[in-house]
Every structure is written in C-alpha cells, then in structure tokens.
Amino acid sequence: MDQKTPTSQPSPAENKPRWGGRWKLFAVIAVCAAPMIASYLTYYVIKPQSRNNYGELLDPRDYPVPELGSTALDGKPLTLDAYQGKWLMLQADGGACPKTCQDKLFEMRQLRLMQGKEMERIERVWLITDDQPLPTMVMREYDGTRLLRVKPELLKAWLPTEAGTSAADHIYLIDPRGHLMMRFPKDADPSKVKKDLSKLLRASAIG
Incomplete structure (x- = not known):
C-alpha cells in the first residue's frame, strides 16, 4: 500500500524572516499615516477645554457638503470637490457684490x-x-478667487449661521478632505482669523 508523502510545512525559522518583513512594512505605513491621523484626532475627536479658537468649530458630520447645483461662470458644472486637498476660505453672496461682499473678498485675499x-x-x-x-x-x-454659481435654496440648507445673521455675513472654512469645519463671526477681526488659520496650518499635515 502506497504511503502519501507528508506535505512539508515551513519551519519556525523560515517563518521568522517572513513575519519580520511584514512587521517592518506595517511600521512604515504607521509612521507615514501618523501625522494625518493625529491632525484628524486633534480637530475632530479631541477637543480640550483649553483650546481658544476665535472661529466656531463645526462638527463635519452635521454639515456634509451637499449637491449645490454649482457651475462655473460659463455654465459648465463645477463643484467644491475640484479644490479638495486645499483649505478653502468660503463666502456666499449675490453677484452684485455690495460693500459687505467686497469686504469679505478683501479679507480672504489678505488672510x-x-x-x-x-x-x-x-x-x-x-x-x-x-x-x-x-x-x-x-x-x-x-x-484668483474661485467663482461658483450655486442654487441659493440648497446653500441655505447647508451653511449654519449665527442668530440674526445670514450666510452672507460669514466666512467659512472647509478642510482639505472637504469637511465644513469652522465659521467666523459677522464682521470678524482679521487678526484673530489669521491666528486660527495659522494654528490649523501648523498643526495639520494635510492640505
């Protein structure tokens, strides 16, 4: 009666280099991902009481970017996703752009x-x-300001405002992943807005 040759199994000594290589790969991935994970945790999970922001932090889970029916000035479809990967300072206003609108455009440029x-x-x-x-x-x-026409009824349902104000009174901030995450007050103090932006850029490894 023929005997089957037993299937050879890798010895512990042979497995050791294989697992060693895998752990090294995992370690490299962890080191590369750590700054991004830390940035996310800092601003969306860990919220120490000592943090002193001028703008109001918004929970991005409460304000996902909706379909705004947005287009470029020539009428071709264009969405905010086109600028994902950058920090976006955002304002909303009518095309006539009165002085308050121009003031926000000036502030965003200078900031x-x-x-x-x-x-x-x-x-x-x-x-x-x-x-x-x-x-x-x-x-x-x-x-240099990115221009998108949007449907106002869709925009109104998305951007949160302070009591007694409208979206046109605020400058908003969207992070590089496309999350609405901060709103600055009406008639904001540019020096305080600058401080918030500088903190975010220093602490973030994304964008």
Missing part, C-alpha cells in the same frame, strides 16, 4: 497672503447665490 509660504495651501471661494453679472472691477481686484 491668505498673510500666511506667507503656507498661502499655497489655501484657496478662496465665492459661492454666487444668483444669476446677476459680476462687476468687472471686482473680478479684476480679486482675481
């Missing part, structure tokens, strides 16, 4: 410039809430 070498991590976005033509001088003065 970005004040970040120095970190400024490339930030984009400025104006969500235009109607079909009015934009003033030529405003477009020239604030060239």
